[in-house]
Amino acid sequence: MREESTEQNSEDHPGRSPWSRWVDAISTNFEVVFTLAVLASVIFIYSFADSKSSMLDLFFILIVLCGYFLNTRSAVLGSVLAILVVSLFAMLQPARFADELPGTAFYSHILLWGSCLILTAALVGNMNQQLRSRFGQAWRTLERFNEIQEDLLNRQHELEEKNRLLLSEKSRLESVLHYAMDPNVAQMIIQNKLENENREISVLFADLEAFTANAEGMPPELVVRNLNQLFGQMEPILSRFRGHLDKYIGDGLMAEFGAPFFARHHALLSVCAALRMQEHMRGTDYPWKMRIGIAYGSSLVGLVGSERRKNYTAVGDVVNLAARLQNLCPPGGVCVDRNTFRRVAPWCHARPLRPPLSRQDAELFERVQMVDDPMRKEALEEAMVKAFLHEEEGYVSIKGKKEQIAIYEILGFVDPLDNYLRVPREAAELYRKLRQTVLMPEDEVLTLEALEGSIGHGRVTAALSVALGERLGLDEHEQRELLLASHLHDIGKLSLPDALLDDPRRMSDLPTADQERIRSHPALAEDVLRRMNAPMGARMLEAVRQHHERWDGGGYPDGLKGPQISLMARILQLADEYEALSASRSYRDRFDLESAIEELKRDIAGGKFDPKIGSIFLEIVGAALG
Numbered sequence: 001m002r003e004e005s006t007e008q009n010s011e012d013h014p015g016r017s018p019w020s021r022w023v024d025a026i027s028t029n030f031e032v033v034f035t036l037a038v039l040a041s042v043i044f045i046y047s048f049a050d051s052k053s054s055m056l057d058l059f060f061i062l063i064v065l066c067g068y069f070l071n072t073r074s075a076v077l078g079s080v081l082a083i084l085v086v087s088l089f090a091m092l093q094p095a096r097f098a099d100e101l102p103g104t105a106f107y108s109h110i111l112l113w114g115s116c117l118i119l120t121a122a123l124v125g126n127m128n129q130q131l132r133s134r135f136g137q138a139w140r141t142l143e144r145f146n147e148i149q150e151d152l153l154n155r156q157h158e159l160e161e162k163n164r165l166l167l168s169e170k171s172r173l174e175s176v177l178h179y180a181m182d183p184n185v186a187q188m189i190i191q192n193k194l195e196n197e198n199r200e201i202s203v204l205f206a207d208l209e210a211f212t213a214n215a216e217g218m219p220p221e222l223v224v225r226n227l228n229q230l231f232g233q234m235e236p237i238l239s240r241f242r243g244h245l246d247k248y249i250g251d252g253l254m255a256e257f258g259a260p261f262f263a264r265h266h267a268l269l270s271v272c273a274a275l276r277m278q279e280h281m282r283g284t285d286y287p288w289k290m291r292i293g294i295a296y297g298s299s300l301v302g303l304v305g306s307e308r309r310k311n312y313t314a315v316g317d318v319v320n321l322a323a324r325l326q327n328l329c330p331p332g333g334v335c336v337d338r339n340t341f342r343r344v345a346p347w348c349h350a351r352p353l354r355p356p357l358s359r360q361d362a363e364l365f366e367r368v369q370m371v372d373d374p375m376r377k378e379a380l381e382e383a384m385v386k387a388f389l390h391e392e393e394g395y396v397s398i399k400g401k402k403e404q405i406a407i408y409e410i411l412g413f414v415d416p417l418d419n420y421l422r423v424p425r426e427a428a429e430l431y432r433k434l435r436q437t438v439l440m441p442e443d444e445v446l447t448l449e450a451l452e453g454s455i456g457h458g459r460v461t462a463a464l465s466v467a468l469g470e471r472l473g474l475d476e477h478e479q480r481e482l483l484l485a486s487h488l489h490d491i492g493k494l495s496l497p498d499a500l501l502d503d504p505r506r507m508s509d510l511p512t513a514d515q516e517r518i519r520s521h522p523a524l525a526e527d528v529l530r531r532m533n534a535p536m537g538a539r540m541l542e543a544v545r546q547h548h549e550r551w552d553g554g555g556y557p558d559g560l561k562g563p564q565i566s567l568m569a570r571i572l573q574l575a576d577e578y579e580a581l582s583a584s585r586s587y588r589d590r591f592d593l594e595s596a597i598e599e600l601k602r603d604i605a606g607g608k609f610d611p612k613i614g615s616i617f618l619e620i621v622g623a624a625l626g
Contacts, residue, residue, distance in 0.1 A: 204292060242498065244260060268450050274292045350409060506587045597625075
């Protein structure tokens, strides 16, 4: 069987070397090899060895090999075989040992040698068996480990598959939620971050005037397609100005500002969104006009509905008021209540909305027209005009309200360049001239300035910058680059959290970590501008990055000093500082113009700005004051 096994092993591995096959053959037939080796050793010792007693130690090598390749029993039997063969030869030819070990010494030597040989066989065989046992145990442990590893890999694959299915289900759920509600609200629902609370918010209602009359003669598919297209254009505007689209109501919509995310200037954000919505409507060919009403006040906000279906919405008088304002608003207009008007008045033009003449007033007006005396008729007409048209506020009766409500129609944004005391006329005219030749992203800047409550900051800064640039000899191309860089210089703040932009505290009063985040905005601007695809060249990007550096080297983000700061950045720094001083901020009132100039002089003397350029800038803004 061993020979067949060896032959089979050789056939199974035809590529093995002859030496490997010999080793396998010896290992398989070691008993026969051992026996032959014992006989050969005895014959060699008795035939050729001079010191036969010393050569007996050769058998220890054979016994060790026997214990390694076989087992304890085979090794002991092998040692006994060696002892018997040696003893047999010694008994048959005692004369060969007489010279070395005469008499009984020979037998004592054989006894001692044989005992040691048997002991060696037992020890080596036992050690070999222990090693084999431990090796077998280790091998079984390794096999078990491999089985466990394979099982873990299978479980990992199962978990990965389950995780993939969960992510797919989560994505599907989010898609369904986003389809049914605002994505931000859906995300907050998933993260369990929504709370029911009373909060000051602004509510916006928008509706299409005479929608039903215009839609009656149109195919239903066209009506729905137009509505979907219109709402698809309105939603990004609301989202840009941090509005939460609450719901679509037929041909109208409802949105909240200041919830679920807090925004201190939510009234301003809602008006900005409304004006942009109406501006968009004027640029389309829809057969409708939109009316928008906005109200400011306290409201309960939260998830409202049944156990099976809820919607994040607002409840309260402010919601009803916004809906009534929308109904009273003229087509294409934006109407707000007094609370909203007071919060946006510094940035918006508005007029009181007059109610239509009542029947009694109309009858009175007709009687006045019938008066024959021209002088008396003129006096009555003048009195009526004063009564109906020249009051500071127009009060309108609102269903559900006992008292009449003052309503204002927002006409547009105030242009800060019209204040020629703050911005020299020449600077404003140069800005308007250059502005016609420069394509500027307005909405992103407006969003940022509405969040901070600083609408017009970029516009004034740009006008003052180009006026100073012209005085310093910049050509028209460089002036256009300076105009765009100045207008967008704070755009990196869009990478900061809204809560940080909305914080009313001075920068020095903020935690150190928040101060560092704010100081990072010049370096973040390039990434924001790249995402906006703004047409910014290397010099413009350099000016934006460096506009918070100081002449004395104490600025940020790079700590540049003196002429290391680019010329455009040095120009922009002065214009930015003057605009900030001469405008109101959440943490302070505005400086009067004389105080702003004095503060700027102190900053120049203190090493904040380039003194040469600073003196020229002071001449420009000082000239406006006469």
